[in-house]
Amino acid sequence: MSQKTKQSKRIQTSILNGPEKKVLVWMAGKMPSWVNSDMLTFTGSAGALMFGLGYALTPVSIQFLWLSCLGLFINWFGDSLDGTLARVRNCQRPKYGFFLDHMMDCINEVMMFVGCGLSVLMRLDIALMVLICYLLLTVYVFTSAHLKGEFKLTYAKVGPTEFRIVVLIATLMFLYIKPLREYTHIFNVFGTEVDASLLDIMSAAIAILLFVMFIISVIKDAKEYAREEPLRHNAS
Numbered sequence: 001m002s003q004k005t006k007q008s009k010r011i012q013t014s015i016l017n018g019p020e021k022k023v024l025v026w027m028a029g030k031m032p033s034w035v036n037s038d039m040l041t042f043t044g045s046a047g048a049l050m051f052g053l054g055y056a057l058t059p060v061s062i063q064f065l066w067l068s069c070l071g072l073f074i075n076w077f078g079d080s081l082d083g084t085l086a087r088v089r090n091c092q093r094p095k096y097g098f099f100l101d102h103m104m105d106c107i108n109e110v111m112m113f114v115g116c117g118l119s120v121l122m123r124l125d126i127a128l129m130v131l132i133c134y135l136l137l138t139v140y141v142f143t144s145a146h147l148k149g150e151f152k153l154t155y156a157k158v159g160p161t162e163f164r165i166v167v168l169i170a171t172l173m174f175l176y177i178k179p180l181r182e183y184t185h186i187f188n189v190f191g192t193e194v195d196a197s198l199l200d201i202m203s204a205a206i207a208i209l210l211f212v213m214f215i216i217s218v219i220k221d222a223k224e225y226a227r228e229e230p231l232r233h234n235a236s
Contacts (some may be wrong), residue, residue: 016161024081028088037082037097041104044078047071048108052115059120065175068115069168075108076164102142109134121174121181121199130203133210140217147225174199 050071057064082101086092109131117127174181183198196204 015158017159020080020161021084024084025088027081028085031081031085035085037086037091038100040078040082040085041101042078044075044080044082045104045108045111047074047076047078048111051075052111052113055115055119055121062120062175062181065171068171069175072164072168072171076161079105079108080161102138106135106138109138116199116203121197122203123196123200126196126200126203126207130207130210133207133214136214137210137217140214144221170199170202 048071051068052071054064054066054068054071057067079101083097086097113127113131113134114124116122117124180198184195185201187194187196
């Protein structure tokens with residue numbers, strides 16, 4: 001007899017969670033029968049690729065950021081709706097769905113951050129630093145889902161949708177406001193002068209924030225697990 005997979009409890013307390021959930025359920029109910037969750041997952045990945053390409057093509061023209069904006073919307077559509085569609089149709093596949101969805105999420109993150117790093121707006125090393133911190137936090141979330149049975153999607157009332165909105169607003173600002181995308185500041189980092197754009201500075205701040213959140217969460221949980229499983233010494 002196969003063992004039933006226990007699904008992790010989704011912790012979603014973001015600002016837009018309530019209205020977004022209603023919209024997604026309504027959209028899922030309107031989806032044609034031939035559309036399935038896998039198609040939506042890969043649609044989200046196509047959006048992530050479009051977002052990365054739009055930024056990577058900015059050396060050709062800054063107008064390619066419109067491609068990034070469209071890609072960001074498509075990514076939200078596919079990534080947010082795939083799980084909702086499965087739940088509305090009561091056709092969840094806990095192991096397969098969890099594996100495919102979150103492996104593709106990791107690939108999406110790589111495409112999006114690397115694309116930003118190849119743009120005229122951001123240094124590649126800064127983009128990779130943010131990516132590393134984001135993936136560290138992602139690993140923590142996956143580990144907690146396994147150990148705690150909790151899949152935390154929100155930090156400080158900000159979830160994936162709110163983050164996408166911030167990125168969309170920033171992208172439009174860089175598209176329309178030339179002084180913002182041309183702003184640079186020289187920092188002295190361990191004796192080396194580093195020329196950083198406004199997006200570099202913003203992204204570095206986000207990377208630091210993500211890393212601090214990761215460290216605090218790891219220390220907190222490690223203490224809790226240590227209390228649950230105290231060190232035992234073998235009797236001599």
